[in-house]
Amino acid sequence: MRELSLHLLDLAENAVTAGARRVSITVEESPAEDRLTIRVADDGRGLPEEKLRRLEDPFVTTRTTRRVGLGLSLLAAAARRAGGALRVRSAPGEGTEVCAEFRFHHIDRAPLGDVPATIAVLIAGYPTVDFVYRHRIEEREIVLDTRELRAGGEGMDPADPAVADAVARWLRDRLRPPARSKEEDADAQADR
Amino acid sequence: MPKLTVEDLRQIKERTLQATALRHGEARVKITVHMGTCGIAAGARTVMTALMEELAEAGRTDIRVVTSGCMGMCSSEPNVTVEVLGEEPIVYQHMDANRMRQVFRRHILRGEVQTDFALAKM
Ligand SMILES: Nc1ncnc2c1ncn2[C@@H]1O[C@H](COP(=O)(O)OP(=O)(O)OP(=O)(O)O)[C@@H](O)[C@H]1O
Ligand code: FES
Numbered sequence: 001m002r003e004l005s006l007h008l009l010d011l012a013e014n015a016v017t018a019g020a021r022r023v024s025i026t027v028e029e030s031p032a033e034d035r036l037t038i039r040v041a042d043d044g045r046g047l048p049e050e051k052l053r054r055l056e057d058p059f060v061t062t063r064t065t066r067r068v069g070l071g072l073s074l075l076a077a078a079a080r081r082a083g084g085a086l087r088v089r090s091a092p093g094e095g096t097e098v099c100a101e102f103r104f105h106h107i108d109r110a111p112l113g114d115v116p117a118t119i120a121v122l123i124a125g126y127p128t129v130d131f132v133y134r135h136r137i138e139e140r141e142i143v144l145d146t147r148e149l150r151a152g153g154e155g156m157d158p159a160d161p162a163v164a165d166a167v168a169r170w171l172r173d174r175l176r177p178p179a180r181s182k183e184e185d186a187d188a189q190a191d192r
Numbered sequence: 193m194p195k196l197t198v199e200d201l202r203q204i205k206e207r208t209l210q211a212t213a214l215r216h217g218e219a220r221v222k223i224t225v226h227m228g229t230c231g232i233a234a235g236a237r238t239v240m241t242a243l244m245e246e247l248a249e250a251g252r253t254d255i256r257v258v259t260s261g262c263m264g265m266c267s268s269e270p271n272v273t274v275e276v277l278g279e280e281p282i283v284y285q286h287m288d289a290n291r292m293r294q295v296f297r298r299h300i301l302r303g304e305v306q307t308d309f310a311l312a313k314m
């Protein structure tokens with residue numbers, strides 16, 4: 001997969017397949033700490049201990065080719081290549097949390113890509129599932145909760161492609177680095 | 193911390209596209225974009241995005257666009273299934289944004305099955 005945002009789509013897909021009604025998608029970018037984390041947590045049926053161990057074995061302990069399904073092994077490989085790791089926490093009936101950590105500045109770290117496109121596709125494609133998306137870039141954070149939008153009334157169905165498109169625009173707008181004010185520019189000059 | 197509110201959304205939406213009315217009642221057409229891992233890796237997200245744009249533009253309320261898991265045909269991903277009420281489902285294979293737009297305009301809107309990309313009737 002070329003972009004981490006596609007892995008996010010893939011993880012959310014796993015969550016919905018596991019019967020999740022509510023899926024949270026979190027991205028944390030901390031260039032200063034050289035860390036990028038993506039996380040998908042769901043309230044689906046979860047995994048029994050036994051299966052969880054089999055999931056983790058191939059990528060945590062060894063590199064051998066025990067096939068456990070493409071999605072998680074690809075993500076585990078992508079994380080390892082970029083100095084990070086994949087962690088899966090799960091319990092039957094309690095849902096699942098998959099977390100992939102990367103070194104932000106690692107040369108082999110895949111780009112994050114178009115996360116808003118992933119979110120728009122999910123909310124339009126799974127009208128009965130609630131999605132919560134949080135994205136933190138250093139101190140800035142944006143949050144989207146489709147349950148609140150749905151509660152907003154007539155014409156605000158997030159599964160309407162026109163609404164999903166509006167959501168993606170809003171997200172892209174907010175994720176752009178903020179324009180610096182004149183004072184900040186002056187400060188930056190003085191710092192040099 | 194910026195949080196997307198319904199009011200924000202209403203404003204952006206008014207500036208851009210006319211919202212389709214809520215989908216009350218039965219849909220006449222259902223289009224499914226399959227999103228297993230190989231589908232996603234092969235471009236299923238772009239296909240879905242193009243389809244959403246087409247639908248938003250067409251403003252039709254009797255067409256439903258959804259995603260679902262893998263259908264087990266990795267070698268022909270991205271796959272898209274089109275179900276028209278009263279007709280046999282058609283699976284389109286090796287889809288991309290342009291093919292999706294063509295299928296939407298010709299098959300969905302005009303009823304001409306695009307046999308070039310159709311896998312077979314299911
Ligand atoms: N969120 C989840 N909740 C419950 N089970 C999960 C979840 N994610 C993964 N699993 C389990 O782990 C297995 C492996 O997941 P993985 O994504 O690697 O492969 P897959 O989804 O089966 O197939 P592919 O990703 O190749 O389409 C799944 O088949 C499923 O049993
Ligand atoms: S994801 Fe492999 S066949 Fe659909």
Ligand SMILES: [Mg+2]
Nearest residue numbers: 014071072229
């Ligand atoms: Mg998967």
